[in-house]
Amino acid sequence: MFLKRNVECTMNKILEIELNKNHIIEKEKLFNLFTSFFDEEFGFDFNDNSVEIQLGTIDYNSFKLHVNKTLANEILNDETKDVLKKIFDSISAVKSYGLKGNKRVYVDYNKEIKVKNRKEKQNNRGQFFYTNGNNFSTINNELPDEFNNKIICGDSLEMLKKLPDNCIDAILTSPPYNFGLDYAATDDDANWEKYFEKLFAIFTQCIRVLKYGGRAIINVQPLFSDYIPTHHIMSDFFIRQKMIWKGEILWEKNNYNCKYTAWGSWKSPSNPYLKYTWEFLEIFCKGDLKKQGIADNIDISADEFKKWVVGKWSIAPEKNMKDLNHPAMFPEELAMRALKLFSFKNDIILDPFNGAGTTTTVAKKLNRRYIGIDISEEYCTTAEKRLVSYLF
Numbered sequence: 355m356f357l358k359r360n361v362e363c364t365m366n367k368i369l370e371i372e373l374n375k376n377h378i379i380e381k382e383k384l385f386n387l388f389t390s391f392f393d394e395e396f397g398f399d400f401n402d403n404s405v406e407i408q409l410g411t412i413d414y415n416s417f418k419l420h421v422n423k424t425l426a427n428e429i430l431n432d433e434t435k436d437v438l439k440k441i442f443d444s445i446s447a448v449k450s451y452g453l454k455g456n457k458r459v460y461v462d463y464n465k466e467i468k469v470k471n472r473k474e475k476q477n478n479r480g481q482f483f484y485t486n487g488n489n490f491s492t493i494n495n496e497l498p499d500e501f502n503n504k505i506i507c508g509d510s511l512e513m514l515k516k517l518p519d520n521c522i523d524a525i526l527t528s529p530p531y532n533f534g535l536d537y538a539a540t541d542d543d544a545n546w547e548k549y550f551e552k553l554f555a556i557f558t559q560c561i562r563v564l565k566y567g568g569r570a571i572i573n574v575q576p577l578f579s580d581y582i583p584t585h586h587i588m589s590d591f592f593i594r595q596k597m598i599w600k601g602e603i604l605w606e607k608n609n610y611n612c613k614y615t616a617w618g619s620w621k622s623p624s625n626p627y628l629k630y631t632w633e634f635l636e637i638f639c640k641g642d643l644k645k646q647g648i649a650d651n652i653d654i655s656a657d658e659f660k661k662w663v664v665g666k667w668s669i670a671p672e673k674n675m676k677d678l679n680h681p682a683m684f685p686e687e688l689a690m691r692a693l694k695l696f697s698f699k700n701d702i703i704l705d706p707f708n709g710a711g712t713t714t715t716v717a718k719k720l721n722r723r724y725i726g727i728d729i730s731e732e733y734c735t736t737a738e739k740r741l742v743s744y745l746f
């Protein structure tokens with residue numbers, strides 16, 4: 355009998371497990387066990403002295419249950435059980451896999467790398483060359499107590515000037531969109547040049563107060579109807595300030611009922627209007643891609659890490675905007691992922707456009723310290739209430 359089933363994918367991770375020639379191994383029983391459990395995305399090839407496992411996609415938790423059940427009953431002899439255990443342990447030891455629903459997707463990442471001497475070539479090209487000559491100080495400072503875990507009402511441009519240099523671990527924020535929204539204390543329809551002038555003055559302060567190695571995570575939605583690529587203009591600003599562009603996360607909101615039903619010139623190439631269901635998170639680092647922090651203060655799980663380093667996050671828009679009376683909040687899930695992925699417990703998190711306090715609430719929930727600034731007294735009161743109310 356042919357104890358072999360191959361997977362048609364060159365990217366699969368292959369495990370080779372040796373079999374002891376002197377043992378009586380019931381290969382046929384093992385083969386049947388595997389074929390009954392695994393779908394086509396899993397292959398195996400039993401030879402005289404070894405078995406080759408071609409890892410594709412498996413529901414690892416069901417697999418574990420299945421193996422434990424088999425080991426607990428008398429279907430297999432002891433020597434075959436040893437082999438099954440060896441196979442299970444080898445699969446469990448593979449830590450590089452992706453996630454698809456409940457399933458683990460295994461790929462041999464070594465085969466994915468097609469560029470030879472990648473690191474050397476990267477160095478020759480000059481990674482983030484645009485930060486050359488930055489004069490960021492590497493000396494970080496303590497945040498004075500009076501600002502620690504505080505919601506501050508005021509104009510960020512003025513308030514941030516009160517903070518020392520290099521005292522904030524991470525900034526998570528969503529600046530006013532300039533869409534014409536009804537914020538409580540500001541108009542949201544400034545002339546674009548004035549808008550960027552003010553925003554960049556605030557961002558300059560943000561960069562100053564960030565620690566060396568600190569991160570700025572900016573949630574931004576371009577105003578497509580004005581043909582203003584806000585995310586590019588802001589990124590260009592940070593890059594010119596010699597911040598490292600770490601990357602971009604696409605926040606897919608799946609809000610397909612978005613407006614502008616006229617779609618520009620209807621059914622004509624003359625001027626079709628593009629529709630978007632997503633926003634961006636632009637991420638920048640000050641001076642260093644690596645952030646200092648102790649291992650005990652990491653709170654992201656392995657599965658969360660694997661899912662969230664894929665730069666497209668599908669998260670529904672915030673549902674409580676009406677109740678909290680704020681027109682442009684981001685959801686807690688978004689803040690939670692950003693903070694767990696880019697900061698450590700006990701880090702100091704700043705939001706200079708804190709609104710109804712999503713960043714500060716999530717920072718508190720995740721045992722980070724926080725400082726939230728907003729120009730509206732009403733929003734600051736809401737942010738304060740949220741800090742208390744989530745506890746009950």
Ligand SMILES: C[S@@+](CC[C@H](N)C(=O)[O-])C[C@H]1O[C@@H](n2cnc3c(N)ncnc32)[C@H](O)[C@@H]1O
Nearest residue numbers: 509510530682683684707709710711712728729
């Ligand atoms: C897009 S909202 C942020 C919402 C927030 N992410 C949340 O989830 O609640 C932008 C906020 O910036 C505030 N704002 C506008 N100009 C400001 C300024 N100069 N200083 C501080 N806050 C300002 C507005 O009041 C508004 O709440």
